[in-house]
Amino acid sequence: MTKILEVKDLQIDFATYAGPVHAIRDVSFDLNKGETLAIVGESGSGKSVTVRTVMGLLAPNAKITHGEVLFDGVDILKKSEKQLNDMRGNDVAMIFQDPMTSLDPTMTIGKQVAEPLILHNKISEADALKEAERVLKLVGIKDAGGRLKDYPHQFSGGQRQRIVIAIAIINHPQILLADEPTTALDVTIQAQIIHLLKEIQSKIDTSIIFITHDLGVVAGIADRVAVMYAGKIVEYGTVDEIFYNAQHPYTWGLLEAMPTLETKSDRLYAIPGTPPDLLDPPKGDAFAPRNPYAMAIDLEQQPPFFKISPTHSAATWLLAPGAPKVELPPEIARRHALWASKHPDEKVVN
Amino acid sequence: MAVNKKKALVSVKHLVQTFNAGKKDEVRAIQDISFDIYEGETLGLVGESGSGKTTTGRAIIRLYDPTSGEILYNGQDIAKLKNGSKQMLAFRRNMQMIFQDPYASLNPRMKVKDIIAEGIDIHHLAKDKADRDHQVEQLLEEVGLNADHATRYPHEFSGGQRQRIGIARALAVQPKFIIADEPISALDVSIQAQVVNLLKDIQDRQGLTYLFIAHDLSMVKYISDRIAVMHYGRLVELSSADEVYSHPLHPYTKSLLSAIPVPDPDVERKRIPIPYDASKVEGDNKQRKMVEVYPGHFIFAADDEVAAYKAEAEENHKTPAGTATD
Numbered sequence: 001m002t003k004i005l006e007v008k009d010l011q012i013d014f015a016t017y018a019g020p021v022h023a024i025r026d027v028s029f030d031l032n033k034g035e036t037l038a039i040v041g042e043s044g045s046g047k048s049v050t051v052r053t054v055m056g057l058l059a060p061n062a063k064i065t066h067g068e069v070l071f072d073g074v075d076i077l078k079k080s081e082k083q084l085n086d087m088r089g090n091d092v093a094m095i096f097q098d099p100m101t102s103l104d105p106t107m108t109i110g111k112q113v114a115e116p117l118i119l120h121n122k123i124s125e126a127d128a129l130k131e132a133e134r135v136l137k138l139v140g141i142k143d144a145g146g147r148l149k150d151y152p153h154q155f156s157g158g159q160r161q162r163i164v165i166a167i168a169i170i171n172h173p174q175i176l177l178a179d180e181p182t183t184a185l186d187v188t189i190q191a192q193i194i195h196l197l198k199e200i201q202s203k204i205d206t207s208i209i210f211i212t213h214d215l216g217v218v219a220g221i222a223d224r225v226a227v228m229y230a231g232k233i234v235e236y237g238t239v240d241e242i243f244y245n246a247q248h249p250y251t252w253g254l255l256e257a258m259p260t261l262e263t264k265s266d267r268l269y270a271i272p273g274t275p276p277d278l279l280d281p282p283k284g285d286a287f288a289p290r291n292p293y294a295m296a297i298d299l300e301q302q303p304p305f306f307k308i309s310p311t312h313s314a315a316t317w318l319l320a321p322g323a324p325k326v327e328l329p330p331e332i333a334r335r336h337a338l339w340a341s342k343h344p345d346e347k348v349v350n
Numbered sequence: 351m352a353v354n355k356k357k358a359l360v361s362v363k364h365l366v367q368t369f370n371a372g373k374k375d376e377v378r379a380i381q382d383i384s385f386d387i388y389e390g391e392t393l394g395l396v397g398e399s400g401s402g403k404t405t406t407g408r409a410i411i412r413l414y415d416p417t418s419g420e421i422l423y424n425g426q427d428i429a430k431l432k433n434g435s436k437q438m439l440a441f442r443r444n445m446q447m448i449f450q451d452p453y454a455s456l457n458p459r460m461k462v463k464d465i466i467a468e469g470i471d472i473h474h475l476a477k478d479k480a481d482r483d484h485q486v487e488q489l490l491e492e493v494g495l496n497a498d499h500a501t502r503y504p505h506e507f508s509g510g511q512r513q514r515i516g517i518a519r520a521l522a523v524q525p526k527f528i529i530a531d532e533p534i535s536a537l538d539v540s541i542q543a544q545v546v547n548l549l550k551d552i553q554d555r556q557g558l559t560y561l562f563i564a565h566d567l568s569m570v571k572y573i574s575d576r577i578a579v580m581h582y583g584r585l586v587e588l589s590s591a592d593e594v595y596s597h598p599l600h601p602y603t604k605s606l607l608s609a610i611p612v613p614d615p616d617v618e619r620k621r622i623p624i625p626y627d628a629s630k631v632e633g634d635n636k637q638r639k640m641v642e643v644y645p646g647h648f649i650f651a652a653d654d655e656v657a658a659y660k661a662e663a664e665e666n667h668k669t670p671a672g673t674a675t676d
């Protein structure tokens with residue numbers, strides 16, 4: 001597999017009146033060609049900031065204090081604004097969360113979809129509109145030719161998100177960044193959009209970074225998953241490793257807090273407390289105060305990544321040699337049992 | 351749970367809500383719906399955006415003037431109460447609402463204690479200032495906040511905490527019935543569970559009745575006793591939560607359930623979404639109404655469709671999968 005994107009030791013602070021907020025604290029990951037990487041985490045965990053960095057779209061008060069973002073071997077962070085403009089909407093494109101605000105209400109959708117094509121290629125407007133029509137058809141807008149002169153308000157939320165996707169893919173980007181692209185949509189429309197993204201991916205062989213807090217959506221779209229908490233990745237692995245063999249207590253908490261349609265118990269598991277204030281990040285493991293499995297060392301020292309498999313790592317002291325064996329929550333024990341039945345020869349961790 | 355014998359706290363009868371009636375941009379948001387909400391239960395109301403679920407909640411609490419139909423609260427028709435009348439004020443104390451957006455639904459320029467006590471002031475529920483403060487303190491504790499929070503402003507709180515303030519405000523006037531309109535959809539997953547547990551605890555302690563409006567179907571199933579499914583301004587199915595999820599009958603409900611993403615990659619790989627074509631199911635001009643096709647299970651059906659639904663429901667309950675719901 002070829003790596004198309006490598007993020008190395010990224011650290012980002014935001015300047016605020018109260019002092020620097022350490023929003024991204026040492027994040028590293030890579031993205032392979034043609035795969036979908038899901039980044040999961042709650043608001044404030046740094047998932048959106050991470051992908052905006054890849055797009056070169058950080059807010060003016062953001063300061064990258066450390067790290068590199070290598071796209072095809074070249075550091076994006078060192079690119080000039082002009083080089084970034086060449087890249088955005090061409091090699092790297094983004095689908096935003098809210099289809100109601102990410103389109104220009106005063107511009108016809110034909111023009112909006114054709115715009116990246118005209119900006120990045122020597123092409124006549126007529127030809128660009130023809131291509132726009134083709135892409136709009138591809139994303140499932142009915143009577144695309146007849147609707148090129150329509151404005152965003154004449155479309156439903158689901159159709160608008162299809163138009164946003166059309167804009168993102170018209171230049172066949174190598175990387176598609178999708179920041180909660182289905183969160184604002186109904187489940188039936190969400191299912192259609194996810195199906196559409198998969199279809200497009202197989203047609204134009206693009207890599208996708210998909211940000212979401214919905215683990216159900218992750219299970220359906222991701223090849224690999226990175227779980228973020230308080231500005232760090234705490235666990236990453238293949239989609240099966242994360243859902244059936246999760247090792248970090250935060251990942252456990254997320255999996256437990258989602259009621260499945262089978263949930264019968266009287267109370268839902270809720271991760272106690274709230275995420276830490278990143279103005280003053282805790283010394284040890286940021287999740288320790290909310291973690292029922294926390295040990296003394298968690299409050300003192302940040303856990304390093306422990307490898308579970310060549311593709312799966314988790315930053316928790318529970319994986320350290322000599323750590324006590326903990327009793328898993330029932331839902332996680334059920335998932336680990338599924339994993340064990342699929343991989344009978346593997347030695348059991350935890 | 352013998353729901354049939356329970357007393358209906360709220361009865362909606364042939365409710366119609368039309369906006370801009372008679373004009374070119376007329377919207378028929380709710381088209382003749384009827385249902386009961388039993389005392390002490392949670393009725394979940396699900397549907398896509400635009401299905402009319404929020405309008406239904408807002409019509410019941412009389413944020414709108416219903417176009418026609420009756421809304422009985424404890425047997426009294428409240429659909430035609432005039433705003434500002436004495437009866438309306440009394441009714442408003444019994445029914446409260448929790449809103450979707452915890453950022454927009456709290457006045458940023460008011461202190462938390464004044465937000466919570468606004469209802470107490472309007473209904474003259476506090477003897478003096480000390481009593482008012484005491485009540486606010488108790489309400490804050492009831493929702494898992496503490497007395498120190500009373501003098502702060504909304505911006506000092508996280509989304510989950512704000513939603514707790516919204517719940518405390520609703521509880522301040524000691525209501526019997528609460529309409530929660532997507533109370534958790536703006537919150538993070540880990541916080542959603544906290545708020546849902548809180549709502550359940552309060553219901554247990556105070557014997558409240560809930561109308562829980564949402565589009566997150568897994569959470570609705572978890573919190574609701576019965577579920578009503580809305581589509582295009584009409585109810586299409588209504589039954590116990592288990593029955594709706596394990597034995598859905600209406601094609602629209604089946605389609606909706608087939609689209610719920612499940613946090614399990616193996617299940618997701620096998621997912622086959624069932625499309626719903628409204629023109630095929632509702633396109634003919636047949637008269638349809640809600641029909642009870644199995645005890646407690648109502649379907650929006652035409653006369654000639656009832657037999658098929660009945661047969662399907664019977665068939666569903668033959669399978670010995672331990673699916674008895676009542």
